[in-house]
Amino acid sequence: MNNVFVYCEVTEERTIADVSLELVSKGKKLANELGVKLEAIVCGDEIKDIEKILYPYGVDVINYAKDSRLFPYQTLPHFSIVTKLFQENKPEIALFGATSVGRDLAPRIASFLRTGLTADCTTLEIGDHTENKTGKEYKNLLYQIRPAFGGNIIATIINPDHRPQMATVREGVMKKEVFNNSHKGIINFLKVEDYVKNDDFCIKIIERHIEQQKINIKGAQIIVCGGYGMGSKENFKLIHQLAEVIQGEVGATRAAVDAGMCEHERQIGQTGVTVRPKLYIACGVSGAVQHRAGMQESSKIISINTDPKAPINAIADYTIIGDVMEVLPKMIKYYKANTK
Amino acid sequence: MSFRIIVLAKQVPDTRNVGKDAMKEDGTVNRAALPAIFNPEDLNALEMALNIKDNIKDATISIITMGPSRAAEIVREAMYRGADNGVVVSDRKVAGSDTLATSYTISQAIKRMGEFDLVIAGRQAIDGDTAQVGPQTAEKLECPQITYAEEVIQVDENKIRIKRRLERGVEIVETSYPCLITVHGSAKECRSRHAKRLMKYKLAKSNSELQELGQDYSNIWNERPYLKIEEWSAADIIAEDSRLGLTGSPTKVKKIENVVLTQKESKVITPKDEDMNDLMKELISSHILG
DSSP states (O other), X not given: OOOEEEEEOBOTTSSBOHXXXXXXXXXXXXXXXXXXXXXXXXXXXXXXXXXXXXXXXXOSEEEEEEOGGGOSOOHHHHHHHHHHHHHHHOOSEEEEESSTTHHHHHHHHHHHHTOOEEEEESEEEEEEEEOTTTOXXXXXXXXXXXXXXXXXXXXXXXXOXXXXXXXXXXXXXXXXXXXXXXXXOEEEEOOHHHHOOGGGGOSEEEEEEEXXXXXXXXXXXXXXXXXXXXXXXXXXXXXXXXHHHTTOEEEEOHHHHHTTSSOGGGBBSTTSBOOOOSEEEEESOOOOHHHHXXXXXXXXXXXXXXXXXXXXXXXXXXXXXXXXXHHHHHHHHHHHHHHO | OOEEEEEEEOEEXXXXXXXXXXXXTTSOBOGGGSOEEEOHHHHHHHHHHHHHHHHSTTEEEEEEEESSGGGHHHHHHXXXXXXXXXXXXXXXXXXXXXXXXXXXXXXXXXXXXXXXXXXXXXXXXXTTOOOOHHHHHHHHHTOOEEEEEEEEEEEOSSEEEXXXXXXXEEEEEEEESSEEEEEOTTSOOOXXXXXXXXXXXXXXXXXXXXXXXXXXXXXXXXXXXXXXXXXXXXXXXXXXXXXXXXTTOSOEEEEEEEOOOOOOOOEEEOSOHHHHXXXXXXXXXXXXXX
């Protein structure tokens, strides 16, 4: 069986994007399960410490196309490099971030290679399959699991007969996990001129305005979210205090944002940001469906509410029935007491 | 030389307003219970095409939609708003297409239309949210793609300058033709129906629609050919059967599960000091915190 490949995105700061490190972490697990190697593809200019960044996550081979023309990202040159590399190596699985780059690039590659691509997977697993009609058995396929139809159904998609099995995954869905800090791989510098044509640069980038990410709740592992039940901007400060102590980020519901308790950038839900932290603490949040849509995939949910019937409690792992003004200071106190 | 714009549009079930009866008991989607609408971002795409047409003399806009014969409604709607003509690609053979088979079918229809300058589509359809058909169609046409377009900054017969919406900012790019553009939902909303066009095109029909109504349009089409909504089968677009529908789709659905919001096994905790201390201890020892 051939290797697992992950396309690694390069950020404005010339490092590897978090979503790619998450995918590399997942890719390592899949590769281990299949007994194959994990390869990364990086297209960009100078990236500092690329080996130091990627090897601890278990990358065995870094395929590095290094050329100043490859940053910022453009579809065609990256497309030419990745498709040629895939034709040479015939990966078993290829993963991409479901970002504005990955969602632009991966479909074009899948189309060229005439293989399947599943967008926005939330779970990736290895499993077997028996074809109903023919009885043909497939071993070790990639189960590409994703919500579909406005989140009303969960579908398991497979791609039995074509390779690579391609999938995109959104940031924050997979866990970033170091495989082994002393793991070492090899780096394979691609001769860029063998991979790209001059025509690939036919789209001219005239201007770019990339804003610094000031608030990063999308990537936060811990989120403390305040709802309308916080009551006032003054009380909302407690949300910030708890978040600071437990090293989390602050989020808010639409109602809390509309009431002026918190800035819009922190709004979580259908019309805000979708988050999947490992811990979500909902404080005075009733849990309207639009809010749940943006946080229900959090690994652990704690709800603090005076109303035992609040819908948020239905999806919470821990429900604290009580007043946020009493509970939050206690959480801070006992967190400090138990971490000393 | 006229300037040809092709707009890709899809009729989709309105997943934003999913009611109680939207899901059947077996967990599959009850499409009949959902209203069929013009995919929202395809309307943004149509507006971008109309905007370009406002700036380029002799530009024409053709709609391509793939789906059952009732998708002719989408073509008519686009005509009311300013499109010149349209085609429904409809064939039992295309049922069950994934994005690869869909993009193949659409690219064959585009090739049948002949040379084009621009193909414009919505970024994604709300019934799948994959955003794959645009880039895949561009690949099949071997033309460059500009995704997530938000605004046309400048356009003439030779080149176009587009503002793209990215996750953390914007980018302005320029290219010549041909090119495929996908349009982001943050782009300008589509202009509404034009009263005169509504009068002109309300009788536009496809063959299947006429058959269903038991009407004969041969005379009307002779006099007013613009009232014909073309319908193309797989054979009309010279498609290879092996690349269509379920057969041509590498991805298969193995399993579908209904999402039921079941009550999780929730641990109920009081705000007492002892309980709060135990909770924090548990979170720390299970590495959820700290």
